[in-house]
Amino acid sequence: MTGSHRDAGYHVWAVAGLPEVRKGDDLARLIADAAPDLADGDVLLVTSKIVSKAEGRVVEAADREAAIDAETVRVVARRGPLRIVENRQGLVMAAAGVDASNTPSGTVLLLPEDPDASARSIRDGLRDALGVEVGVLVTDTFGRPWRTGLTDVAIGAAGVRVTDDLRGGQDAHGNPLTATVVATADELAAAGELVKGNTAGLPVAVVRGLPHLVTAQDGRGARELVREARDDMFRLGTSEAVREAVTGRRTVRSFTDEPVDPQAVRRAVAAAVTAPAPHHTTPWRFVLLESPESRTRLLDAMRDAWIADLRGDGKSEESIAKRIRRGDVLRNAPYLAVPCLVTDGAHTYGDARRDGAEREMFVVATGAGVQNFLVALSGERLGSAWVSSTMFCRDVVREVLDLPADWDPMGAVAIGHPAGEPRPRPERDADAFVEVR
Known part of the structure; x- marks a missing residue:
């Protein structure tokens, strides 16, 4: 040849x-x-x-699947009995490279x-x-x-x-x-x-x-x-990618100076607004603060409102200063988003119990949208931290950002490129959160 x-x-x-x-x-x-x-x-x-x-x-293996398990470091994709995995050699391939052909019956051939x-x-x-x-x-x-x-x-x-x-x-x-x-x-x-x-x-x-x-x-x-x-832009299969995006989302509180791509944030918003919502409504609004001036103006006003509240609670100046520093994650982020709840389309029943439940449905839907947003940001390789502070001074936020009176700010999301690897997530036993009836 x-x-x-x-x-x-x-x-x-x-x-x-x-x-x-x-x-x-x-x-x-x-x-x-x-x-x-x-x-x-x-x-x-x-x-x-x-x-x-x-x-x-060549190793004895009555069960080839067990041999594949032993050679697998990470499952990349699975469909029925077929598995694409990363094996001990760092190779991504079907069945970890475990071969049952050209080898005596009852044995398998490893790479x-x-x-x-x-x-x-x-x-x-x-x-x-x-x-x-x-x-x-x-x-x-x-x-x-x-x-x-x-x-x-x-x-x-x-x-x-x-x-x-x-x-x-x-x-x-x-x-x-x-x-x-x-x-x-x-x-x-x-x-x-x-x-x-x-x-x-x-x-x-x-x-x-x-x-x-x-x-x-x-x-x-x-x-x-x-x-x-x-x-590796194609590291995971479909179901594994979804699971990794959810479990891999972490709260990031320290960011680099690298600018955030506004289009990446808009793609995350597009994912956010696919969340479920009551009565076929669209209760999500996202205010994107892309300029340093807008971020500083909002955070300064929120800080002043928070200080006034803390002084009204009788907190010492030292305690106030310590609490204010907790908001640095928003101030140090190169990009902020403020998700808001809008209850257009909510039903009014005329009694507190049902009207309260109606609002809770919209709050849950907004939370689902925010979670979609955070997961999508992670998929864009952006770090984020949801901070609830705007919920405590909604009037201030609406005034500074010139928002309609029926927009309820539901926290703020700090966005940027992570400055380092997050600490390992504590293990949680899913069964501890489950009750079966």
């Missing part, structure tokens, strides 16, 4: 003659015996199954414990056996989001440029390349799969003609190809 890469021709072929690999076999020696003509600059593509067998990663170390070991062994400097990739078969079918990718690497970073260069038309990082190791792995095949019994392939991809040092390995969590 031929092709081109940077105007260089290359050849890919499968290595024939390898015996059945068993635990404890010297895989590098077996490959050297089957491919004694390996040359400097070749890239060796080794199917992970034979690496796992040589390393004794190599450290595929990069496996690649380094094979590379060192081939250097000792044949005196050659080759690159080594350990490969496995993956499915891909949004694409039908499987392909081989690199899960371990030694002596191979696993990525080709083209950022900073230009395309053929002179346009700057700002996001192009080529997954070279995966391209090589896929090329090898074309000649190895899943059923041909040819677990090793060689690519020759691309010596510029082979490096003197072992390098960082295929771990370089695993996208870090903070950069």
Whole structure:
């Protein structure tokens, strides 16, 4: 098979003659015996199954699901019995890479414990056996989001440029390349799969003609190809994303100076107004304070009103100063939102019990909207803190913000980019909050 890469021709072929690999076999020696003509600059593509067998990663498992559980670090998505998970190697794949094929009945085959170390070991062994400097990739078969079918990718690497970073260069038309990082190791792995095949019994392939991809040092390995969590926009499946958005929402009280994207807040408002509400009403209004002047004017007026209330309660000046400092989370935030309740469409019954219950329905609906808002902000990677203070001086807030008389401010939400990681959330036993009848 031929092709081109940077105007260089290359050849890919499968290595024939390898015996059945068993635990404890010297895989590098077996490959050297089957491919004694390996040359400097070749890239060796080794199917992970034979690496796992040589390393004794065949384990007894009457229940494959239990083996998958043991290898799973995080469930990414689940549909029926199928699970996409992050495994111990940091790879996101179906069934944690646990394989029940090509292994004796009652056993399963796990991925190599450290595929990069496996690649380094094979590379060192081939250097000792044949005196050659080759690159080594350990490969496995993956499915891909949004694409039908499987392909081989690199899960371990030694002596191979696993990525080709083209950022900073230009395309053929002179346009700057700002996001192009080529997954070279995966391209090589896929090329090898074309000649190895899943059923041909040819677990090793060689690519020759691309010596510029082979490096003197072992390098960082295929771990370089695993996208870090903070950069992964598609980290979760649907149900897991919803659950993570809710449980991952945290109160953030310290923010960086990085500006907040107003459109991100508006997207959060769009999520907020999907909350349930009584009588087909829309009881939510969000006042967005995007200028420092508007925030300062509101918070100064609220502070003055709060001080007056505290003095009326007989609090000492020291106590007042301490309480006022609690409002710093709003003052230090680069963006504020004031959610308001509007009871348009509320029914009037003429007795306190039913009229009180009617208002409570609208308050609950507003709370649901605020929760949607906070969760959506978290999804936008913005921190937030809901503070109830505007509820204690509604007339002041309405006056400063020039709001209609029937808008009831329901707290304020400080919004910004978190200045650090939040403290771990205390564990709560859900059963402690449940009564079954």
